[in-house]
Amino acid sequence: MIRKRKSSMSTQQATKLTRRQRERQRHRREILDAAIDLFAQKGFHNVSMHEIAEKAEFGIGTIYSFFENKEALYKALIMEYAEKFHTALCHALAEGKDEFEKIINFLRAKGEIFKEGIKIVRLYLAETRGVSFSFKEGLDAEIRELHEDTIKRLTRIFKSGTKKGLFAKINPYYLAVSLDSISNAFLLCWLGDTSKHDYFKNIPVMISIFFERVKLERGKP
Template sequence: MDELSLPRRERERIRQRHDMLAAALALFSEKGYHNVSMQEIAEKAEFAVGTLYKFFRNKEDLYKALISEQADRFHEALMNALSTGEDELAQLRNYVQAKGQVFMDNAACVRLYFAENRGASFNIKAGLDSEIRERCELVLRRLEAVFIHGMNSGLFRRTAEPYHVALALDSLCNAFLFHWLEGRHPYPESPDIILNVFFHGLMD
């Protein structure tokens, strides 16, 4: 809707940029950054190679833009989830569900997302990572805040550092999602299956 108010030329450019990123995402997530050529991306997006370079300084730049935008969407969805819900319990449920939702809706991204957050592409070049990690950290801090709130309000017991609990919940979601990615088992439909692990301790 915002786009409609832009000059036609500008709107066109945004659509083109979007098509390029979409093509790149499909290819990167399928074959990995290093196994995709600019030629390939250009062909899939139905542009000339030169045009790609009008939008992105180089391959790495294109990659960063891609990751960055996807990360934006993810983190925005997660932050929203954490801000929605009557009490902290509801917020956590929303978080778990939102994380599942957004990831499963964008399987292609997830592969890249994990790649970015867990590993190999420390590499591609620094810089990107730190930016993404910062946003991960923000989500984590927000999650921590929910736990702190819950503890302060007496909803949760203070059995461990709130940050640690936040870390635990998030990493558990990731583990489930990762398994889902591999086709091992589905992501739990009810968030409670994941949350139970934390709510009801193993020992009295």
């Protein structure tokens, strides 16, 4: 019933798509974009498929030709961003001459990415924070896997950094969780009131909370 492109999006080459296929891709995009706004504003349960169809300027039937059901549409939306986020954070953690720089990169990347897709962040956080009951457990599992992978990578950074004596001797997993958590808190402050706060200016603050002793040596972000 649902006609899914066989080839995965990441490997397909744009040039190989027929005009028809390209059009369809564009329509899919338009639907997802309409959906983001609505879900971010009102939450999963307070948005109807008709609403999405209307905003996307398609018939509902069309929506259902792209997504098996409402849940699948929501999941596609969240996962799309979750993957994007995940990739960007992985890159950030991979680059940088030492653990310290990697972590700063990580914090910056997080801010950068959230700034772009500010609308989806609320949804994303709701999912990763484990406080989402949007619906079945299914989505959680997949999205959390990505989140946990990030935490794992962060943990590794902390581990090696601790060995070098860069950080306090604390279970690196807890350090990772804490850093993630604190940066989320700052992002939420930022989301709540973009005028008064500036997440990026507060990166040194976050760092200093964590690693006070090194603050003086290298605090200039």
